[in-house]
Amino acid sequence: MIEARSVSVRLGERDVLTGVDLGVGRGEWLAVIGPNGAGKSTLLKAVMGLVAHRGDVTLDGRPAARLRPRERARLMAYAPQTPALPADMTVFDYALLGRTPYIPYLGRESRSDREIAASVLDRLDLTAFAGRRVGELSGGERQRVVLARALAQQAPVLLLDEPTTALDLGHQQQVLELVDRLRRADGLTVVSTLHDLTVAGLYADSLLLIADGRAAAAGEPAEVLTEPLVGRHFDARVRIEPGPGGRPVVHLVRGGT
Amino acid sequence: MPSHQAPAREETGAQPRAGAPAAGTARPSRARPAWLAGALVVLAASMVAGLLGGAADISPWQVVLQAADWLPFVHVDSGLTPVEQGLLFELRLPRVIVAAVVGGLLAMAGAGYQGVFRNPLADPYLLGAAAGAGLTTTVAIVLLSVPGNAIPVAAFAGALGGVFLAYALGHSAGRGGGTATLVLAGVAVTSFLTAVQTFIQQFKVEELQRVYAWILGDIGGGWEQAVMVLPYGAVSAAVLLLHGRMLDVLSVGDEEAASLGLRAGRVRLVVLMAASLATAAAVASSGLIGFVGIVVPHVVRRLAGGSYRIVLPLSLIGGAAFLVLADLVARTVLAPAELPIGVVTMFVGAPFFVAVLRMTRRTLT
Numbered sequence: 001m002i003e004a005r006s007v008s009v010r011l012g013e014r015d016v017l018t019g020v021d022l023g024v025g026r027g028e029w030l031a032v033i034g035p036n037g038a039g040k041s042t043l044l045k046a047v048m049g050l051v052a053h054r055g056d057v058t059l060d061g062r063p064a065a066r067l068r069p070r071e072r073a074r075l076m077a078y079a080p081q082t083p084a085l086p087a088d089m090t091v092f093d094y095a096l097l098g099r100t101p102y103i104p105y106l107g108r109e110s111r112s113d114r115e116i117a118a119s120v121l122d123r124l125d126l127t128a129f130a131g132r133r134v135g136e137l138s139g140g141e142r143q144r145v146v147l148a149r150a151l152a153q154q155a156p157v158l159l160l161d162e163p164t165t166a167l168d169l170g171h172q173q174q175v176l177e178l179v180d181r182l183r184r185a186d187g188l189t190v191v192s193t194l195h196d197l198t199v200a201g202l203y204a205d206s207l208l209l210i211a212d213g214r215a216a217a218a219g220e221p222a223e224v225l226t227e228p229l230v231g232r233h234f235d236a237r238v239r240i241e242p243g244p245g246g247r248p249v250v251h252l253v254r255g256g257t
Numbered sequence: 258m259p260s261h262q263a264p265a266r267e268e269t270g271a272q273p274r275a276g277a278p279a280a281g282t283a284r285p286s287r288a289r290p291a292w293l294a295g296a297l298v299v300l301a302a303s304m305v306a307g308l309l310g311g312a313a314d315i316s317p318w319q320v321v322l323q324a325a326d327w328l329p330f331v332h333v334d335s336g337l338t339p340v341e342q343g344l345l346f347e348l349r350l351p352r353v354i355v356a357a358v359v360g361g362l363l364a365m366a367g368a369g370y371q372g373v374f375r376n377p378l379a380d381p382y383l384l385g386a387a388a389g390a391g392l393t394t395t396v397a398i399v400l401l402s403v404p405g406n407a408i409p410v411a412a413f414a415g416a417l418g419g420v421f422l423a424y425a426l427g428h429s430a431g432r433g434g435g436t437a438t439l440v441l442a443g444v445a446v447t448s449f450l451t452a453v454q455t456f457i458q459q460f461k462v463e464e465l466q467r468v469y470a471w472i473l474g475d476i477g478g479g480w481e482q483a484v485m486v487l488p489y490g491a492v493s494a495a496v497l498l499l500h501g502r503m504l505d506v507l508s509v510g511d512e513e514a515a516s517l518g519l520r521a522g523r524v525r526l527v528v529l530m531a532a533s534l535a536t537a538a539a540v541a542s543s544g545l546i547g548f549v550g551i552v553v554p555h556v557v558r559r560l561a562g563g564s565y566r567i568v569l570p571l572s573l574i575g576g577a578a579f580l581v582l583a584d585l586v587a588r589t590v591l592a593p594a595e596l597p598i599g600v601v602t603m604f605v606g607a608p609f610f611v612a613v614l615r616m617t618r619r620t621l622t
Contacts, residue, residue: 050512073518084375084510088563093505100506101518106499133563153517 001026001157001189007046007055009039016042017053017213022191024206026156029183029190031204033197033224035234038210040193041081044159047191048078059157073101077150081161081193083142087135091145094134095121098152120151124178140171147175151182158183160192164199172196176203197250201225202243209233222248292561296574300357303578303585307353308345310585315341351483355476356584356598357577358483359543360553362490362535364576367550368557368568369497369532370420372504373525377555377613378440381416381536382547385446389419390540392454395468399461409489412537420533422446437614471544476584476598482542489538494573496531501566504528508565546580546599548606553579555613 004022008015017039024030032040046053049064049072057064059075067075077098086094098120099113121127124144129137137145143163150158163179164172180203183190194200200207201221209217209224211233217224225248227240236252243249308320315337322335323345337345363381370379370386381387393415397403403411427442458468476482503524506514511521539546557571580598583605587596 045512048516050515068518069515069520070518073516076516078513078516080513083513084508086505086508086563088558089505089508090562090564093564097506097509097517103502105503108502 001028001060002047002191003056003058004047005056007043007053007057009042009046009051009053011042011051015213017046017210019055020210020213020215021218022047022208022215024189024191026189027183027187028205029180029192029203030206030208031200032191032193032208032210033195033200034210034216039213040210041161043210044078044161044191044193048072048076048159050078070101073153073155075155076157076159077153077155078159079146079150079161079163081165083146085134085142085146087133089134090130091126091132091134091137091148092117092121092130094145095126095148095152098149098154101153116154117148117152120148123182124148124151139166140168140174143167143171143175144178147178156187157189157191160190162193162195164194164196172199179203197225197230198243198248201248201250222246225250289561289567292567292571293574296571296578300574300578300581303581304353304357307356307581307585308349310349310588315345320345347479348477351480352477352584353581354483355478355486355542356580358486358490359476359539359546360549360580360583361573361577362486362493362539363546363549364553364572364579365494365497365569366532366535366539368554368565368572369500369504369528369535370550371554372507372565373528373532374424374439375508375510376439378437378551378610379443380548380550381532381539382545382550383440383447383610384443385419385423385450386416386533386536387419387540387545387547388447388450388454389415389417389422390537391415391472391545392450392457393418394541395454395458395472398468399457399464409485409538409541412541413489413534416533416537416540417530419446419450420529472599476543476580478542486538486542489534493531493535493538496527497535498569498573500524500528500531501564501569504565504569544599547603548610549576549580549602551613552602552606552609555609 002022002024004020006019006021007017008019009017020043022030022043032043034040042051045051047057047064049057059067059072064072096109096113096117099109099117102113103109118127118130121130124147126141126144126148129141129145134142134145147163150160158179160179163175167175176199179190179192182188194204204221206219207221207224208215209229216233217229222242225240227238230236230238230240230250239251239253240248241251305317305320305324308324309315309317319335319337322333323337323342325331326333326335327346327350366386367380370381370384371377373379390412393411394408397408397411423439423443423446426446427439458465503519506517506519507521507524514521553576554568554572557568557575561567561571580602583601584598587598587601590596
């Protein structure tokens with residue numbers, strides 16, 4: 001579904017990404033992992049076409065660079081790590097923003113746009129919040145509202161930058177389960193950055209480890225989440241065991257002895 | 258996230274499809290007919306009050322009848338003498354209309370700037386737009402003797418220049434620029450441009466009186482003034498009103514707006530031009546009238562909601578009513594002497610600005 005070849009991004013004087021390849025098939029979930037500042041978010045933005053980059057990104061076989069912004073927005077939806085939430089806007093209006101790529105420049109939304117936004121809110125159990133102001137929501141609710149906006153785009157690809165940041169354990173699980181359910185139901189392709197390695201290994205079909213702006217490893221969770229790889233690139237002492245379903249579980253190792 | 262919020266969410270989340278109460282809210286924000294009608298009634302009432310202002314022997318009812326008589330194809334006998342009619346038609350009516358148009362333009366320009374800069378403190382006066390327009394207008398009058406109907410064009414260039422300066426300065430001063438940085442830069446630009454403008458106006462002492470009167474807000478220019486401001490105002494108002502939804506999309510930030518397929522830069526530019534044209538038309542005709550662009554959109558947001566589809570049209574109407582009333586106060590409070598209208602709006606606006614500043618400090622950051 002998405003193929004990226006040797007993506008490089010230079011911001012100012014710094015090479016943030018150097019020659020990163022990325023591939024994810026239709027209906028699959030790819031998790032991008034790596035230490036802080038490795039370039040995970042930048043990779044997502046490059047795929048979305050939000051930062052200037054070298055290298056080729058193809059979407060469903062079409063070069064992304066040649067897509068017009070609106071076309072691209074119908075193929076890929078993006079939820080940033082810290083979304084700017086207009087506090088005064090109602091939840092329904094916010095979800096309706098996801099219909100922007102389908103509404104003519106100076107036009108207004110159609111009945112079907114409104115119905116799609118309403119049905120997305122319904123799926124995410126947000127119908128009761130439709131008339132509330134976005135600024136009044138709690139962290140978990142906000143995350144779902146942002147997801148609702150992305151889903152209203154009805155794009156086959158979802159790019160999620162740290163969808164679980166700042167959420168407690170239960171809300172993390174809720175959001176991830178939701179994405180997983182929607183992915184299976186609608187055949188969505190998901191690319192997300194995730195900082196929790198065990199969570200990444202649990203939900204993703206494949207992992208891409210980014211370190212220092214380069215792809216350090218890619219493959220199935222058990223191939224990427226190994227003690228040597230994680231130890232080296234995260235500068236951490238960990239023990240990794242096979243968990244349920246053969247998915248690796250990453251433990252920190254305490255103490256110097 | 259504080260854990261104590263979790264139970265509340267669980268509760269509301271657990272009963273999602275239970276009732277239909279939310280179904281009624283599942284519609285996009287748009288200026289509801291009730292709000293529009295209410296705002297228009299307020300505007301009409303303030304215009305009648307504006308026509309009345311000061312004249313002891315004309316009753317409100319006669320003014321309403323007379324106003325109806327001015328409408329095309331309507332003939333009503335208001336019982337006013339020709340002199341009274343002349344007073345109303347030649348002096349009061351154009352004055353009220355200019356106040357309404359200028360107030361509407363300034364309020365809508367303020368809302369437009371607020372959308373472009375995603376900053377609730379943006380205002381034509383505080384951004385340097387008004388001062389820029391004031392400077393080029395003064396240059397046009399004093400140094401170049403530009404014909405009257407071309408003055409708004411000069412003002413337009415000045416307004417754009419002022420905003421651009423403030424933006425560039427604010428951007429270089431604080432990366433990412435908090436809401437206050439832009440306003441501080443705007444204040445600096447305003448002070449500087451006003452100083453230059455004062456310097457230039459002293460060149461021609463015989464023009465001094467006129468320039469002074471105009472700078473502090475002069476809306477007593479009769480029909481000529483109304484005719485000058487209307488075409489520019491109509492164009493900018495149309496463009497701004499059409500971009501309400503775009504400004505809503507822009508409120509999620511440039512990156513997300515781009516991910517939604519919007520060319521954010523282009524929308525910004527168009528709205529910026531339209532807001533600056535509105536500012537220019539207002540300043541060229543009536544001088545520097547401050548704070549309308551903050552007070553009115555803010556009140557509208559509090560009352561009717563935050564979507565620009567609501568804020569823009571209601572600011573247009575509300576700003577019109579606000580300035581008509583401000584003019585009424587300016588004419589009556591020291592009667593028979595007149596207070597410049599800019600003084601009245603600043604009197605109301607400055608404390609208001611502080612209140613808005615306190616509120617943004619609390620919600621942003």
